[in-house]
Amino acid sequence: MQKSAVIYWLMDEAGPEGAGLISDSVDGRLSVEEWNRFRQMRFPKRRIEWLSGRLAAKKLIVTCVPDMENVPFAQITIANSAAGAPYARTADKILPIQLSISHREGLAAAAVSLNTGISQGIDLEWVEDHPVSFYEDFFTADEVRALGEYAAKQRAWVGSLMWSAKEAVLKALGQGLRMDTRAVEVLRIAESKGDGWGEIELRVANMENENWFGFWRNQGQHVLTLAVRGAKTRPEIKQSG
Ligand SMILES: CC(C)(COP(=O)(O)OP(=O)(O)OC[C@H]1O[C@@H](n2cnc3c(N)ncnc32)[C@H](O)[C@@H]1OP(=O)(O)O)[C@@H](O)C(=O)NCCC(=O)NCCS
Structure with missing residues (x-):
């Protein structure tokens, strides 16, 4: 195996x-x-x-x-x-x-x-809300719709997590913000588990046949995300230090 x-x-x-x-x-x-x-x-x-x-x-x-x-x-x-x-x-x-x-x-x-x-790609974000115009510019229509269902406080966390996950994917691709952030879509955010990491289901445009694994965890007022490309099965995440 x-x-x-x-x-x-x-x-x-x-x-x-x-x-x-x-x-x-x-x-x-x-x-x-x-x-x-x-x-x-x-x-x-x-x-x-x-x-x-x-x-x-x-x-x-x-x-x-x-x-x-x-x-x-x-x-x-x-x-x-x-x-x-x-x-x-x-x-x-x-x-x-x-x-x-x-x-x-x-x-x-x-x-x-x-x-x-x-x-x-790993990405840290400070949890804060953004104007609706930010979400409309950088998020997909489905993401904007999903965000609209949250109250303001929760929207800050979900929006920051989604933004972070997009940046983590763009880093894993070695592209950074030269790529359209709407090419990465957050489909589902699962609750965190015993190790502090929760899973994020991702779709990356034109890469539907590739395996992507997304993860998030809270770090005080920050949210941390990790996007992994190329693993056949769920990767093991090991903390050092
Ligand atoms: C990378 C990016 C998506 C995220 O940045 P951010 O959330 O503002 O900042 P973060 O602290 O999370 O990430 C910054 C780090 O991402 C890394 N990074 C930058 N561009 C990257 C890329 N194309 N692929 C993968 N990682 C990248 C770098 O290590 C950078 O830190 P460093 O400059 O101190 O080495 C965004 O800043 C970006 O695309 N920047 C453009 C970089 C650029 O144009 N570089 C060209 C000249 S060097």
Whole structure:
């Protein structure tokens, strides 16, 4: 029997160190390339988010990627493809993993698949309501209709979860917001289980024959989603850190 795919994930709090208060190479936790990039970032919010995403990714990589356990953070670079998708490398090789990063309002999350045939996207959203025009622009007609059935407070949570799930799928595809968010439709949101994750049923336009698995969990005032593409059966989700 085929083993189920494993997605490793980690959640981390962003420290104040990205805000421009630091003067050295973040205690050696960034590679030279990252440090050069970090120094050029002018906006404190971006510095904090970028840094917290890198640190979360590195913490996850040293706990779940074989042979990375003793590699110092400064020897790992988290870079981005031309489309923005993150990947990890050491001095001599690109790690054969699929990595996803999200950062939002003081939290950062990272997810890793050791099987590069399985791609995933992780996304953190702050739970808040949006104007109806936002939903009409970015959600499908069926999603807008479904949202309309919720009272305002519940709509904030459901709408944030749906938006997050769309971004998670677009990350798993390596596309980001260059793709139409209405190409991803949330069909059903199931209750969370004992491990804190609930399932999300997804439809991705023109990819109806592909297996997609969606998951959500609450993290305080945030909602976290994970979209997994390419797994034959429900993937196992393992928390690190
Ligand atoms: C990625 C995106 C869907 C979600 O962003 P968001 O919810 O605002 O922010 P999140 O914190 O959840 O995610 C940001 C992370 O997504 C990742 N990401 C960006 N583009 C991605 C892509 N095409 N595929 C997969 N992951 C991507 C990055 O790791 C990024 O963090 P980093 O820049 O610090 O490495 C959206 O921001 C987007 O599409 N951005 C466009 C990126 C872009 O145009 N890049 C081109 C120049 S680099």
